Amino acid sequence: MAVIELKALSKSLGGRKILENVNLTVSKGEFYSILGPNGVGKTTLLRIIAGLLKPDSGRLRVEGSVGFVPQSDLLLPWLTLRENIELPLKLRRLEKREIDERVFRATYLVGLDGNLSLYPRQASGGTRRKAAIARALALGADILLLDEPFNGLDVSSLTSLRETLMSLKGGVTVVLVSHQVYEVAYLSDRVGLLTGRPAMIRVEEVLESLPLEKKLLKINNLILGLPGDKEKE
Amino acid sequence: MEIHLTITGFIVVFAAVLLTWLASSIIWPEIMPSPVESLQFTAERWRTLLSDSLITLENTVLGFTIALILAIATAWAGLAHPLARSVVDALNTIVQSVSALVWALFFLLLFGFSTNLPSIAVAGATAYPILLSGILKGFDQALVDYGEAAALIGARGRSFLRYVLLPASIPYIVASSRPALGSALRISVVAEAFGAAGGMGYRLWIFYELHEYRGFLGWALALLVMMLLLDKTLLEPLERWSRKWL
Ligand SMILES: Nc1ncnc2c1ncn2[C@@H]1O[C@H](COP(=O)(O)OP(=O)(O)OP(=O)(O)O)[C@@H](O)[C@H]1O
Ligand SMILES: [Mg+2]
Numbered sequence: 001m002a003v004i005e006l007k008a009l010s011k012s013l014g015g016r017k018i019l020e021n022v023n024l025t026v027s028k029g030e031f032y033s034i035l036g037p038n039g040v041g042k043t044t045l046l047r048i049i050a051g052l053l054k055p056d057s058g059r060l061r062v063e064g065s066v067g068f069v070p071q072s073d074l075l076l077p078w079l080t081l082r083e084n085i086e087l088p089l090k091l092r093r094l095e096k097r098e099i100d101e102r103v104f105r106a107t108y109l110v111g112l113d114g115n116l117s118l119y120p121r122q123a124s125g126g127t128r129r130k131a132a133i134a135r136a137l138a139l140g141a142d143i144l145l146l147d148e149p150f151n152g153l154d155v156s157s158l159t160s161l162r163e164t165l166m167s168l169k170g171g172v173t174v175v176l177v178s179h180q181v182y183e184v185a186y187l188s189d190r191v192g193l194l195t196g197r198p199a200m201i202r203v204e205e206v207l208e209s210l211p212l213e214k215k216l217l218k219i220n221n222l223i224l225g226l227p228g229d230k231e232k233e
Numbered sequence: 234m235e236i237h238l239t240i241t242g243f244i245v246v247f248a249a250v251l252l253t254w255l256a257s258s259i260i261w262p263e264i265m266p267s268p269v270e271s272l273q274f275t276a277e278r279w280r281t282l283l284s285d286s287l288i289t290l291e292n293t294v295l296g297f298t299i300a301l302i303l304a305i306a307t308a309w310a311g312l313a314h315p316l317a318r319s320v321v322d323a324l325n326t327i328v329q330s331v332s333a334l335v336w337a338l339f340f341l342l343l344f345g346f347s348t349n350l351p352s353i354a355v356a357g358a359t360a361y362p363i364l365l366s367g368i369l370k371g372f373d374q375a376l377v378d379y380g381e382a383a384a385l386i387g388a389r390g391r392s393f394l395r396y397v398l399l400p401a402s403i404p405y406i407v408a409s410s411r412p413a414l415g416s417a418l419r420i421s422v423v424a425e426a427f428g429a430a431g432g433m434g435y436r437l438w439i440f441y442e443l444h445e446y447r448g449f450l451g452w453a454l455a456l457l458v459m460m461l462l463l464d465k466t467l468l469e470p471l472e473r474w475s476r477k478w479l
Contacts, residue, residue: 052384074382078400087396088386135386 002063003028003143003173004049009058010198011044018044020198022058031169033176033184034201035223036194042177043071045194046145049175064143064173067136071147073128075120081131082116085138092139106138110164126157130164143173150180162186181223185215193222254450266447275451281436282455288432289425290459292349293418296356300413301406303357304364308372309394325369328362333420337427346428355424356417363416367409371402407475411468418460433459 004026011019018041026032036042047053048060050068075084085106089099107116110130120128129149136144146165150158162183165174169187178184184191189208192201205222207215251268258265266274275282311321336358337351344350375398383389383397399406425434433456440448 052381068385070381070385074379074385076379076382076397076400078403087388091387091392091396 001028002026002061004063004175005059005061006049007059009048009055009060011041011048011053011055013044017198019048019055020200022194022200024192024201026173026175028064028173029170031165031174031176031187031189033178033188033191034194035179035184035191035219036177036199040194040197041199042194043147046147046175046177050145062143065139065141066143066145067133067139067141068145069129069132069136069147069149071151073120073132075128075132075135077120080117080119081112081123081127084120084131085116085135088135088139102138102140103134106134109137109168110134111160111167124154124157126153126161129153129161133164137172141172144168144175146174146176146178148177148179150178150183158183181216181219185212185219188215191219191222264446266450268450271447271450271454274447275455278448282452285431285433285436285452286455286459288349288430289352289418289422289434289456292352292425292432293356293414293421296353296358296421297360297410297414297417299353300357300360300364300417301410304361304368305399305406307365308368309398311369312372312376321369325362325365328358329366331358331362333359333416333423337420337424340424341427347430349425349430349432351428352421352424352432352434356421359420360413360417363413364406364409367405367413368402371405372398374405375401404475407468407472411464411472414468415460415464418463422456 002025004024006022006024009019009022009024010017022045024032034042034045044053046068048055049062050066051062052068075081076087079087082103085103086099089102094102107113110133112127112130112134114123114127116131118127120131123131133144133146133149149161149165153161158180165176165187168174174187176184176187185207190204190206192204194201196202203222205218207218210218254265254268258267307321307324311318333355337355340351340354340358344354379397379401383393388397422432422434422437425432426438433452437449437452437456440446440452
């Protein structure tokens with residue numbers, strides 16, 4: 001069942017056409033990754049799916065509750081990590097007990113076992129990303145939109161965040177934007193390449209259930225513009 | 234090291250002032266009392282000095298608080314609509330240009346000469362424009378920095394003000410509070426001098442009228458010390474605290 005459906009979607013920003021005729025379908029529980037060069041419109045596309053931007057034309061259907069984790073994690077610096085996760089729940093006037101339970105569950109799911117009383121600037125990049133994901137999960141998101149979550153992480157934070165996402169797989173639907181080929185291959189069921197000016201999703205590849213080397217190869221070929229399947233013969 | 238230098242600077246200035254004072258008391262003995270005479274006179278009347286300081290402090294802080302609330306309300310109203318914002322910007326430009334003397338005389342006309350109201354109102358009117366421009370800057374920056382975060386967590390309307398806008402603007406609010414409170418204190422004394430039921434300014438004026446220059450100089454010095462104490466023990470630490478997470 002498709003929980004995200006974009007049909008012939010277009011968007012201009014600052015008088016320039018960024019996205020044109022974008023088609024994308026993501027099924028429930030699927031892990032979909034978007035690859036594409038800098039400035040092509042990946043963030044713009046995620047913001048449209050998150051409902052933060054209105055498309056100029058085309059159809060957009062999103063079924064479920066969307067949690068957007070932006071490129072900069074957008075945690076409020078004057079609140080601790082815990083308070084950051086709690087605040088949107090408080091704004092929704094949930095009861096204290098319910099809030100505590102949700103925060104516990106979300107931080108457990110993302111493996112945020114460290115100190116939640118840290119302020120964002122005291123926490124590592126990886127911990128901040130996990131907190132931002134936990135914030136979305138605590139709000140009841142069953143669709144996660146992740147914008148370059150691995151950016152600027154050291155190897156151990158990156159690995160830890162990757163395993164966190166792996167453990168979430170299947171339970172939530174994920175749309176990931178990333179330049180990290182290995183992480184994309186490791187995690188994704190399907191990948192799409194967003195290219196061109198204006199940009200559209202030109203090629204998609206199904207990775208599901210392939211061995212990891214095959215996935216990596218497919219993504220490499222996708223980026224290089226080689227035909228994905230016939231290459232091996 | 235740095236703190237030592239700061240203290241050294243203050244000591245040098247104070248020494249220079251005392252020396253000048255001493256010298257002028259020798260040159261014009263009929264007018265200028267010596268520092269020792271002046272301090273002795275003041276110390277003997279410490280109860281009056283204390284009550285005057287408290288009145289002035291109360292007037293200033295009250296006026297400042299009212300101005301702070303009004304400035305936040307004004308800046309908040311400016312976010313409602315571009316038209317409202319243009320009105321707020323115009324208001325900001327205009328109030329920046331009104332002289333404190335005009336405010337003082339205006340509030341004296343309005344409230345009369347025998348209450349603290351003119352002093353409070355003048356303190357507020359002086360603090361308001363300084364606070365308003367600081368808060369407007371803070372709100373604008375907060376919108377740029379945290380507008381999207383607010384949308385993401387569903388902070389709208391009053392919760393946006395309370396949980397995002399105000400905390401994000403605290404560094405700006407505190408930074409403008411320093412000069413605002415300083416100006417308010419300096420000018421509320423002027424209003425007290427023109428007519429009030431007490432306070433540092435009131436007493437300064439009385440001493441001047443009575444040609445009691447020992448008291449005049451003592452009270453002037455006390456006012457200066459009060460200003461410095463307020464700044465160093467309250468406002469400066471507050472400003473440092475507010476930049477903690479920047
Ligand atoms: N508000 C805006 N007004 C005008 N142009 C914009 C605006 N936001 C983004 N753009 C432009 O739209 C294009 C796509 O931006 P976007 O942030 O979606 O790219 P991206 O693929 O996420 O890039 P990156 O890999 O660097 O994150 C860029 O050229 C950018 O300059
Ligand atoms: Mg981007």
